[in-house]
């Protein structure tokens with residue numbers, strides 16, 4: 001299966017107790033949102049910012065875009081290597097609202113009230129993006145259409161699908177899975193799967 005990759009390379013790229021998959025599993029809680037069109041869709045940047053911003057889909061799509069390649073690691077044990085994503089860099093979104101110096105954490109808000117938390121510094125790590133394409137194709141509804149966050153250095157549950165906003169906070173606040181026993185930070189390299197890890 002790993003014909004093109006040496007064992008040494010895989011050891012470096014695949015965190016402990018993860019298995020590489022060539023498929024793209026679909027995992028989430030609740031229903032896949034359905035959109036007739038995106039005229040009512042908005043993306044809200046709020047919390048500890050100088051200017052709160054609400055973007056329409058059209059406005060969002062006018063922002064500069066970026067492409068990145070990365071590996072993703074789901075807490076259920078699969079990793080998927082060499083994903084190509086196209087979207088808007090996390091820094092680009094933060095810049096729009098001017099984040100206040102007191103902000104130290106972010107909470108991503110997705111459809112149906114689903115949330116995911118992470119430190120601001122992790123959110124801003126170069127390579128993170130709000131993606132609208134995966135491997136050259138628009139995101140499918142299952143994988144987060146029209147927009148999902150991607151943060152490859154944390155378990156994939158932090159990569160909110162159907163993301164609708166970001167809140168900047170002074171204190172860390174558990175998101176959906178974090179309230180349900182998952183780790184507040186979630187590093188796959190340290191195997192921070194559950195709250196007690």
Ligand SMILES: Nc1nc2c(c(=O)[nH]1)N[C@H]1C(S)=C(S)[C@@H](COP(=O)(O)O)O[C@H]1N2
Nearest residue numbers: 025026027028029074110143157159160161
């Ligand atoms: N809005 C939302 N985003 C979510 C989730 C969810 O339940 N709701 N699940 C997370 C989990 S646990 C994983 S592993 C990934 C799965 O993404 P995929 O279905 O594209 O593989 O999405 C994450 N993003």
Ligand SMILES: [Mo]
Nearest residue numbers: 027074075157
């Ligand atoms: Mo997951």
